[in-house]
Amino acid sequence: MPSARKTLKLDRPFEMRRGGALHGVEIAYETWGDLAFCYDNAILIFTGLSPSAHAASSTEDPSPGWWEDMIGPGRPIDTRRYFVICVNSLGSPFGSTSPASINPGTGKPYRLTFPVLTVEDIARAGYEVTQSLGVRELAAVVGPSLGGMTVLAFSALFPNAARNLISISASARSSPFAIALRSLQREIIRRDPQWQEGNYEEDSIPVSGMRLARKLGMITYRSAKEWALRFGRERADAERKPGDPFGIDFEVESYLENHAAKFTGQFDPNCYLYLSRAMDLFDLADHGGSVAEALRRFTVKRALVIGVETDLLFPIEQQVELAEGLKADGRDVTLARLDSLQGHDSFLVDMDRFRPILSDFLK
């Protein structure tokens, strides 16, 4: 398969925020466009929990990326103007050092010996990539979901590293409702006997736990309204297996089954556990005593906060909190409250609403 993936390899230890250090850390990323003569036109993108750094197609890798409609020549994140970098999060299995990587100290995969991962560690790994590329000051740092939390962590940790920030469907800290749902997803995986306390082999991963956890994710990433419009009460036409009285009755069940099956096997379960927990542990108040104070200290000149009214996991009040906090000291802040029906996933789907807002802000 063609790949546009580049890898930064650090030769000094990467100290983790909650203790422990990684040696020989690798951080995978992709880039689009060209860095300007004075190194000031770069946009750094952090991703949600599950995507790789392949945010858009390129000549090296023409397959569509996870944010294909957003990045490219003439697109909202315009690669004729900006040098765009997307990093694969530290802890994610798509090229960056993660619980699935070989620990150079032991020659075996880290698995649960991987140190506790925080959003701040992911932010710092992204910062290392920008430094290695010679970026002086980012034009913008951008991210949706976990990526938006990483944008906030990045802004707290590295003053003057970016002129603008775009936080999409993120929050200063997870709500107990979101924590409960993610904690349950992690427990579902851990209760799968095949998880084996994290010591599963590559050919016998906890498929059942991953599939169930993914289904729960998919349910909470969308909105009840969208599903009502999309599925109504359509019955699945799939024939039921004989002797399976609790098989699939409704179209919505069949949709979940097909999509969850696709995801499983693509994502390492231990990586999922680490990244999911990082979202729960994140609290911007750690950087200034309160969320408001942490946001006040940010040095970005302009901020765009996008939230979706139907988002169950990162509700609109959390977007308001971010925008209000950022407005301190007369900073130029735009809050976009979108009526998208697709809930938390809207930034991947409702391009007609998202594109113009990013275009306007980045013009």
Add this chain to the structure above:
Amino acid sequence: MPSARKTLKLDRPFEMRRGGALHGVEIAYETWGDLAFCYDNAILIFTGLSPSAHAASSTEDPSPGWWEDMIGPGRPIDTRRYFVICVNSLGSPFGSTSPASINPGTGKPYRLTFPVLTVEDIARAGYEVTQSLGVRELAAVVGPSLGGMTVLAFSALFPNAARNLISISASARSSPFAIALRSLQREIIRRDPQWQEGNYEEDSIPVSGMRLARKLGMITYRSAKEWALRFGRERADAERKPGDPFGIDFEVESYLENHAAKFTGQFDPNCYLYLSRAMDLFDLADHGGSVAEALRRFTVKRALVIGVETDLLFPIEQQVELAEGLKADGRDVTLARLDSLQGHDSFLVDMDRFRPILSDFLK
């Protein structure tokens, strides 16, 4: 243990709506107050998915019932005035015939040989109880959640059987969102290796699956707002087990763990599967071609529809649909939209809001 439980035993076969018949059906119920001389002061209560018929304490069983604050002398469902009957749903393991019961034809538990259970079957079992007690016309039929769906099924199946209906946090049919969540709960149970295709022994039930399913239920029964107020980001003070890097971090996780543990072991997993699926299969449109037409045909004189703004599973639009549909033909309909924070569970918790509404309606 003292018990106020009475049991109706039918000596004719009980034909199930989707096929199959049960022989020697038993329907457990409790009653409070006295039936009036002309048999017209009875109120029939159907329950949610998990409770027994023990809705309130009595001299025979002084332990508090699941709706203790609602039923009794001087309470909204006033037992000085009304003869109150609460039935244990057909298919529930608390005294009524269920998948956990012995099939008299084989001498073994039904388990998955139990016929498909529908809300209409539960309604009809309740009707049998009222007939056996000599009730002529119910003063009211009342139910929350699954019980509210059963109220609707009852009203569709038995014209002139009740003068009033109270539907609480129910709906004419489940949304795909609610179906997806319940379907996932059922799959979590069925994927537990201890489920054994329904053939688990009493001392080795699928504990892990039941606990996870219950946690998911608990998350969706409440609201994100309530949890934010209740738990914030408090850390659990429980010590973490050594070697368990993914144990409990937050108070909300510890709350779920403790409550789910209590539930598990009290409720038969196969019964849970049957009752849960009955909610998904229910569609009031089956009784008239459309929901509106089914509601128009109801014969109750007055109806009270109560919904909660924060309910994720039975959203307020579904309450509006019920109230609008019932208003046809000049029926006296009250729609109460409550601002309770406790989501779907509010009817069990937010007594200050619920009590006056039921009192006023039943006065």
